[in-house]
Amino acid sequence: MNALLENLNEAQCEAVAATISGGPVLVLAGAGTGKTTALIACTAASVIGENAKAKEWEVLALTFTNKAAKEIKERIFRKYNKELPWAGTFHSVCLRILRRWHAEAGLRKDFLVFGEDEQKSVLKTAILALGMDTKEYKPSDWLEKIARYKDTESTEKISGIFNKIYSAYNSEMERLGGIDFADIINKTICLFAEHPEILEKYRRQFRYILVDEYQDTNAPQNHLLKMLSGGHGNICCVGDDDQSIYSWRGAEIKNILNFPREYPNAKIIRLEENYRSTGNILGAANSLIKNNTGRLGKDLHSNLGEGEKVRLVEVGKYGDAAREEATMIADSIESAKKPLSNFAILIRSGSLSRPLEEELAKRQISHRLIGAMKFYDRMEIRDVIAYVRLLCFSFDDLSLKRIIGSPKRGIGDATIKSLEEFAKQNNLSLFDALKKFSLKPKQAATAKEFIELFNFDWQHMATKDAVQQLLENSGYIKMWQESKDFDKDDRLHNIHDLLNSVVANFDSLPDFLEQASLMTADDERDTNEDSVSIMTIHAAKGLEFDTVFLPAWQDEIFPHRQSIKENLEEERRLAYVAITRAKRHCVILYGARSQFGDFYDMPSRFIDEIASDFIEIANRKSKSNVGKLVMHEELGSGVVIEENDDIMTVAFKDKGIKKVSKNFLTKI
């Protein structure tokens, strides 16, 4: 126990003590206050030392990302040599439960997890089957609605048309043997509701429940936590209401705000000592977030001294604002002469990255765009996964449709369409239908060849060899080798990487597929290369950098136009997250610009909300005038300290700092 509390501050120790003594605990952990350390200490406390009340398998530790789960597992293993089999993401834990009880949950044994593009294709089929037009009813729009609906646990009817599409989508999912992300959670809740004995089993097993990033939970996830903690009530949730930035994904900030009411005997512990940022950066962030009303309240203080003020830079007075931002950021990075990994450029939306990338590339400043094109979203990777899925699960129609045309086999849309008809009539999978369907001789031959590809004893081969064989015999590898695609080498390289550093690490291909279906942006291999990170603010949550650049703080870009109407407080939390990523230097840039044909000429309202004490105006110095000695007829001599178009700010020898028009000044 004592060893456990080493290097923890008072509040963190309190959190550990509260967790072991049992009952509900809410740890409100501000940005940079050692949240992960506290969470890991709390988790460890339940299985370590004399006071430990649980065995490793009796601790359920839930996170949102694989990265966070991995960190908990690794740190506890390294320090205490204990494996935590039930530390994982909400989705991976629920998936494991659903696999174990698939029949009780009303699922087929080999059900598949469908990712976003599979969901879209299912929805497209469903909409077309209803005789509706996919131009008028766009799959991506309706998928959004369906996902949001599934995230809310609402029983409210939305509209007749929604219900029609919703149930067509669900039955098509069922027909194909797939479930979506939301249903991984929802079907687990149903399982527990319909089988209290199963719930009871897990309640008895999980004597401690720990939850990371609690502010990001949605209604079903919160429901699930209530169910599981219903017996003993030993639940410790760690989160920060000021960093709730995922409402658009169904997260409900009210889960954390209402925790004290939902769990009346809850202990609430605040971690307010910030170990990350200097005083001015924290002051700026605090003064901004104070403008929100819906918060539990927390005041972070820093023990790292005042540090540098937040620098505010206006750009675009002399040209294109976005380009100028990129230039200034690149200048700062070059002149700082620090390792590149010290720098991050955090943007509101992905589309703002381009000028930044171009400028850094031009100057050969190594950089990476994080989260943009996810490894598992790449065409070639999805193709390979589809091949493997069809190999393991021949009923997977979506995968068959995806790969039967790559490489081209002379079986196109029209043939697939009639094949689908035939399959439907005979209640067959496309794979089985392909065996029986009569085709033109040429097609019949290739179809037979295709079927034969999957007929080998892959279960008894090394995973990597099996996939390699499949990809070679199918001509998939050859297709890329002979391709004229300008990034064919990248693609071949990606496939190679997938086989050697991922597939090879799994003992069974279905295991690999299960993992792959839950892979996320943060799971991409970390490169050790020293480079500047460019990423969205959302993707930056949980990270920290010596120097953070925040470009495009222009009203209706940030805060985003939509958010101004929908949820300005969440947008303000996003700004708070952005500023608090910085340890020592934070630079906010703004300036009028046009984008997608609209003109944005107002600085972000958030700039005004930051108390001026924490800000330093650091505008670009004009080459010609700033620093020059000037003479004014009435005010006498002085020196120019800032230039804003024709208005000069001059420090006069006798009259102090005054703004005057350029026209009344003469150079000395």
Place this chain on the structure above:
DNA sequence: CAGAGACTCGAGGAG
């Protein structure tokens, strides 16, 4: 059937 070229439309964040 496959590939090329013209065309339209929309552009927020992501497990």
Place this chain on the structure above:
DNA sequence: CGAGTCTCTG
């Protein structure tokens, strides 16, 4: 500006 769709041709 790019992705997705449409239309034409071999």
